[in-house]
Amino acid sequence: MTSAQPFFVGWAAKIPKPLRAFLAAVCVIMTVGFAGAAVLVGATQADPDGGRFRFDIGPQNLEGTVIGGAYPALWVTKGTEAIPAGKVILLNGNGKTGVQDRVQPLAGKAVAVRGILMERGSLRMLQLGNGKQGLAAIEGDAAAIPQAEPLGRWRLSGEICDGRCAAGAMRPGTGLAHKACANLCIAGGQPPVFVSAAPVEGESFFLMTGPAGEALSPEILRHTAEPVTLDGALTRIGNLTVLAVDATGLRRR
């Protein structure tokens, strides 16, 4: 410090002239810096590259047979343009709550459902509407569910996601920042989905279950959103591919 340096008592009413110019420059630099930072950080955000709700095509009215299990699906016998007959579509509920309670009692039965399609590439789900309008048993025999076709054991690399958010409930709906949210969804009963880094048998999205088709173990769910490699058995039911895994082969990459 030298005698010549301006001295300013904090928050005295008068600021010496040279200091005033300096502080004005600091104010301008700070404001411009903030503006630049906002545009830079904002505009360089990664594309969420996610799915979407198909509100644009309206609610889908379908009929078919319920495929029961830890994460239920529907074998469509009477479909729409977007979800034609002969497809299997995963069912999920509003928010972060699955539809097991509603759907499981109807496993193997003929039902009519109404819901909103969510889709991200080949990953498609139906968000069931509430009440009887969303899901109801119907008269008549249930059509037979297609035979499950085993595809053997595979080692896959990718990410364990919550299928609902990955399919378009949220953008971003995958990734580390979204991990806690994904855990909440899966814990609430929404279907976990494995997003494979490379396609296997033409498919990159796999519904995940435990080794015997049960819900995923907490041990595996600790690794949601992380880049992992795991071993599992692939099974195809119609257009839906299911990955049955246990925790033994799971490695973080």
Next chain:
Amino acid sequence: MSVRYIPVQWNRNKWFYDGVLLAAAILYIALFLYVAPPLADHARPVDAPIWRARAFGTCAYLMLTVILLIGPLARLDSRFLPLLYNRRHFGVLTFFIAIGHALFVLDWYFAFSRTPMLEALLSSNTAFGHVVGFPFEALGILALLVMAVMAFTSHDFWLSFLGPKLWKRLHLLVYAGYLAATGHLAFGAWLDQATVGLTLLLFGGAGAVAVLHVLAAVKERRMTSTASPDDDWVPVCPPMEIPDKRGRIVVLSPDERVAVFRNGDTLAAVANACAHQNGPLGEGKIVGGCITCPWHGFGYRMEDGRSPPPFTEMIPTYRLRLTDGMLFIHGKANPPGTYQEPVRLMEGGMT
């Protein structure tokens, strides 16, 4: 020493300072929300609540970074000092913006669930052993709690209630808060997507804070004379090294600093800590014959460390000695307000 609560008055400069802060923060958020999206040009947009959370979160982090830059900048160049004195409003504004961030996140990622929101926040990711996948939200909560404590105790009332030492110590927590916020950003959003913007914010921000603190510490070490405590007489410097009407800080021990002032041919030493709020008197100046604190302008006479009437503040004085052109200080303080004959330089000066 007075423990009265002496509020510091508002004035135009403070209003201006707060106005600039608010304008910069609003500009940041407005540009992030309305100008950045078309530039980002995503096929399908990021959810609005998350976009808002990102705007508020990065704004809070940037502001916290600037807050921590002001301290070392002021030590490196005293012209930044005015920014230091009113940093508290900066901190409180940052706290509110961080709350906004947390609420946007909570009401989206942790909503729509049967699990209550706060329980969901605390329980949904417990992978504390993971580096990738770490529950970075916990670090955000920690940062927010630190900011809350600091914002609530930011008022002068708390400063006088807790005493300047404890208050200062409490407010050093800001470093813990910044560390937590940095971890929150690094293990969360940045590990997820190391975009150019986030990378610059993280490494540029935290890096600048670290580098400037090191530079300021180096400079401070060069500028101050450090003594070993059991020496009776401690060398300071040749008297003319102290600029006229200015002071030099001598560190007797980590807790005891002395300000040695020169007023023309007169030299005197007082404690460095102002009786008002521990302002650094050694960075002050002699104005109207009194050592004047740079923080709020309290004045003390050189010879007895007393504020001139009607004021009653007192600070300790120290003995000085001039031997062979070198100024020495006695390591033991006189009680506050004790008269101490100043050292006078001989006719013609001793350079």
